Amino acid sequence: MRTLREELEEQERKILSPFATLSSMTKGRRIPEEECPLRPAFQHDRDRIIHSKSFRRLKHKTQVFLAPTGDHYRTRLTHTLEVSQIARTIAKSLRLNEDLTEAIALGHDLGHTPFGHAGEETLNELIPGGFNHADQGLRVVDLLEKDGEGLNLTFEVRDGILKHSKGKGEILCEDPSLMATTLEGQVVRIADIIAYINHDLDDAIRGGVISPEDIPKDCLKILGDTHSKRINRMVTDIVFETLKAGGGKLSISEEVLGAIWSLREFLWERVYENETVHADFHKASKILRELYQYFMDHPIEFLRLLDKPELYDSLERCVCDFLAGMTDRYAFNLYEKTFLPLPWMIV
Template sequence: MCDIRLPFQRDRDRITHSKTFRRLKHKTQVFLAPTGDHYRTRLTHVLEVSQIARTIASALCLNEPLTEAIALGHDLGHTPFGHAGEATLNELHPGGFRHYVHSLRVVDFLENDGKGLNLTFEVRNGIVRHSKGRADILPKQKSETAVTLEGQVVRLADIIAYVNHDLDDALRAGILTEGDLPVRIKNIVGDRHSKRIEAMVRDLIVETLTADDGDLHISDTMLEAISDLRTFLYDNVYTYYKVHAEFEKARRIIRDLYNYFMENGIVRIRGGRIEKNANGEWLDEKDAHRRVCDYIAGMTDRYALSVYETIFLPEPWSVK
């Protein structure tokens, strides 16, 4: 125990000091290997989720350290190349792959040289229940959400963050213009990045305080606008031909690395050289799949590219 920090503060600090957290700065959010410095990465996404979640938690008089710990840890299990990596590992690993489940595996088993981070139940539950995919923004089934309101806040802050910053990045990339955003959405959420976030956060806070029934609430009008904006992004950004083309390249890289490791054992790249993992002998096929999946999921984009290049691309040489 710590006589300075409360348990949730300790959890937050263990997450932010972990190696997995630091690697998020080199993992894709939406745009793979963007040349600009201002596109979101998985790390900046996590920080934006944390900021939005803390604002909501403070207004609702919830536990801010718990909210912050869940927000900072919610994407620790994300793969290189974002959802391209996740989709590929889900196909290749016999047990499937979901980044939110893997995030729990990271904090329970993989971090701290296999010892885990020893986080509290509330933080662990919030991490594994944070994702919603394209399901209902406010699930009707309690079993689909975190047991704490703080965990439920992070789930909503996650979608508020990504629909806004993915739109912002798409505008920066020239994939969209402000005029492309449907007027019905713009009239509800606003015509600027900051206005859109404020409108969504304010609606959630006001509707929840007005209902005062122990649940989170969003007005029907705002709920429809957020859902429409999410659909708009799927139709016009996530499936945009240039984004999709890079998505398919990333899937090929993950697939080739996975198959190579299954056949040859895990290798690491040191100074441009391949080094065999000392523990490269599998106990059985299930063990092989599990360890290969863990290894690839923990890679950054650039490390995955480096390993792929070293293994599969010929190295120029000359005879002296």
């Protein structure tokens, strides 16, 4: 008698595009394990990510604005959810594997530091060999989660997490060494860009860093004058251009691609490198630098904080993992506890 998982896998074979990644054809896990009788492999991975501690911590990690007090600013968690929604819309329209797409999307930023990219840049300067949040994301799911056991995710999800990051690089990557091996992973990469350039624009307006009138007029003309219209235009263009090209490679019209480039350059110039925004990031960087040096100088105290009998890697690497996993507020509180005098309590 077939399991429910096998029936779902059969449905995938009947419904999905020939360019989709079938759950039954996964390259497997780092550590072989018995398959779930209910869930196909990628659905199982998605569930593991959602239930992980590192996923929950995303709710208190900076997206762009440091520890915002307003209720409507994005955090790293809400960014992740928006990426997932956009990626699933594209994947469903192209008849790709939604479970794989969602798993990669939900896990793509698990390696992010507190204080957003300022935290990443700081750790990159401090740690021998450098630091990258995509590499750290793989380290989180392979080693750090579940007290060192890791989540034991499939190759395809791990590959998508590792290959999602683009920085200021190409929007549609053509370099095979930088591209996810699955079309679903490539969808998450472009969905990440669509999500952040739209919601960061929205948050920058909300925060008074820019005004709606500052947005380049040519971008508004091509993409639309509202948050919803811009996302819809980008997603629709990608879906129809990809289908027009045969469905095996993500495509986007030159007009929309040019508008996305312009909007991203505008955000870098006016928001990400804005002096007001950067002033707080310099302070956040100071917190991470001083905590790093303190733990390097006090390894016994660091071990006590980790609640471990011994280090699982070099001291530098363990301190890096600890700092990268912090939420903004945990970093603030630990810095205060470590370096600032506490009020003397008299009963």
